[in-house]
Amino acid sequence: MRLILLGAPGAGKGTQAGFIKDKYNIPQISTGDMLRAAVKAGTPLGIAAKKIMDEGGLVSDDIIIGLVKDRLKEGDCAHGYLFDGFPRTIPQADAMKDAGVAIDYVLEIDVPDEAIVERMSGRRVHPASGRTYHVKFNPPKAEGRDDITGEELIQRDDDKEETVKKRLSVYHNQTEVLVGYYNQWAASGKPGAPKYRKIAGVGPVDQ
Ligand code: AP5
Ligand code: ZN
Secondary structure (H helix, E strand, C coil), X not given: CEEEEEECCCCCHHHHHHHHHHHHXXXXXXXXXXXXXXXXHCCHHHHHHHHHHHHCCCCCHHHHHHHHHHHHCCHHHCCCEEEECCCCCHHHHHHHHHCCCCCXXXXXXXXXXXXXXXXXXXXXXXXXXXXXXXXXXXXXCCCCECCCCCCECECCHHHCHHHHHHHHHHHHHHHCHHHHHHHHHHHHCCCCCCEEEEEECCCCCCC
């Protein structure tokens, strides 16, 4: 199974990815998680990416495409993968098409902007695993602690209200165009075209 999860910041891509990767036993390729790991490790990529991420902008296509291509060479991607937060621009999507990276399904998680700010302000994450909670909508079993490791949860630096608004506008300006891109490809019926499904992301997490 080879999937793309498409959707605005805070739509629930990471949350749903957690279920899908377990069900199909495929790796979750989250470019956001990969960048946050680089920031934490203090690599040159992390140092350059931190400023862009804190401002809510997008890291350059060349860097992201290189990261993902390297990741796809790892053995655990041989039987499938789940892209979370990637591709995010037409050049990123074209690069995957040109490289012959197969996609079976594109799942768009649809959540109106009004719901996003509340989701982000209550989000808590376990940095080592990327597991995501919400203080009200998806609380951990013990307050402030990861369910599996018991380690401390943190708030993401880019979840400040101003940054969230910027990230939403970047989504509408640069990423939402991929809705049309993948819909058209799916409708073309060409060999290798993915199937496209739009899913309402406003119900409870398990729904
Ligand atoms: P990234 O980490 O990809 O962030 P994002 O796309 O902005 O998405 P989020 O992780 O914020 O949201 P999500 O959809 O995963 O929602 P979640 O499940 O956590 O990217 C971060 C930055 O890295 C970018 O801004 C950019 O700078 C850079 N970057 C990354 N990829 C890039 C790329 N390809 N190209 C260039 N730059 C790139 O859920 C959110 C909250 O809502 C949680 O608290 C959750 O518990 C809660 N929630 C989830 N579902 C529900 C529900 N159904 N009801 C109520 N609450 C819910
Ligand atoms: Zn995420």
